[in-house]
Amino acid sequence: MFIQQLYTSCLSEAAYYVESNGEAAIIDPLRDVSEYIELASSRNATIKYIFETHFHADFISGHLDLAKITGAPIVFGPGTQTRYPIHKAADGERFSLGDISIEVLHTPGHTLESSCYLLRDEQDRPHAIFTGDTLFVGDVGRPDLSSGHLSKEELAAMLFESLNHKIVVLPDNVIVYPAHGPGSSCGKQLGPETFSTIGIQKQTNYALKEQNMDAFIQAVTEGLPEIPQYFPINARINKEGYGPLEEVLKKGLQPISVAALQQKIAGESPVLVDTRPSAEFGNGFIPGSISIGLDGRYAEWAGSLLPFNAEIILICHDGKEEESLIRLARVGFENIHGYLKGGFSAWQKAGAPIDLIIEVEADELAMDLPHDPNLLVVDVRKSAEFAEGHVQGAMNLPLADMNDPASMALFEDHHNIYLHCAGGYRSIIAASLLKRQGIHNIRNISGGWNAIKEQTGIPVEKEASMLN
Structure with missing residues (x-):
């Protein structure tokens, strides 16, 4: 028996x-399934099943492309x-895999179709459980994140039953x-480790402590x-399906010259996404472009801030x-719809207009703050981070909220503005x-x-009202 966790940190x-x-x-x-295919090939194994724990909300699953390439069936839980x-699959259904088996445990609560997969070893003993977003x-x-017309309290009640009757x-x-x-928005206080045991979770996980259903729902x-x-x-x-990734790559990996991009900007207003590190972006960028660096939680911020129906052009380092x-x-x-050929350096060499972001040290803020009545400190951290400590009198405008037009009305x-x-x-x-919204100071x-x-x-x- 061989198990490998394939962890993607940025998601x-x-x-x-x-x-x-x-x-x-x-x-x-x-969604990009080459790693799974290459791993199976390197181990002379055949991919027999593709198991999905639920309809994921935070990423697009690779089940469709993987099924098309391998012929393996896609398995979901009841309902x-x-x-x-x-x-x-039916609740309790087992799937043989070599000398082991995988048993379906229907565990609604996170979503209605959520299921866990219990791996039984060669002696039919429970060895590991793949819990998806249930635990x-x-x-x-x-x-x-209901997949039905239920309230969060109703789903929490289901989750209580699932955990107590199937997991603990x-x-x-x-x-x-x-x-x-850690870092996922699918929970509220995930621990630093990426795996554990049932025994440790029963001791340390707040949601598995002995309590009645009402207390659990509130918690x-x-x-x-x-x-x-x-x-x-x-x-x-994930529920309805999507086209092959190769088609997205074919359309997106088209080089665009500086002149052609200038024409697009003038006539079509594409969204320019600059994926260089944030420090480089600040030193010079194409006016109107949005910085979302590959060196951070790139995909999450793109999903949270970019319009899904707009044409996107990428500004990247070569390669x-x-x-x-x-x-x-x-x-x-x-x-x-493509990327700028040669990246920002090509734009710069062409003598096209650029913009930049003024960078100041923290001690410069300390010097300016007492003397400038128009100085506005804008803290773009999450509300919980802000509550734990912030500059006295600062405005909290979480980054995820900055696409709300009402947010722009806050500035005069x-x-x-010191961000x-x-x-x-x-x-x-x-x-x-x-x-991008015309605010430059x-x-x-x-x-x-x-x-x-x-x-x-x-x-x-500190923001005491938010900490209580």
């Missing part, structure tokens, strides 16, 4: 390769309705392999973060075009969005909140 997503005696199964694959062929390390799946009754030594790790439904805008879109795509495109496709973007011509996040990645994105604070807190004596405060 906090875990897919799994399970193999026994030359037969393999893939659980919750990402699943799709527009493409699947094997709809994480330190948390459980949020119950407000397993032996303590059973390994827990979830679909996500898992309070304090849930906002649902990213792309989650419902991705869930619908990073395919990676930039594939990572967008992972969260459902398909309307990508006389404001001198920051925790370290700098998000604030550069925010600066690019503001500049912006300074980005180098090092963000970390530098403000550690290098200055600027008065700070």
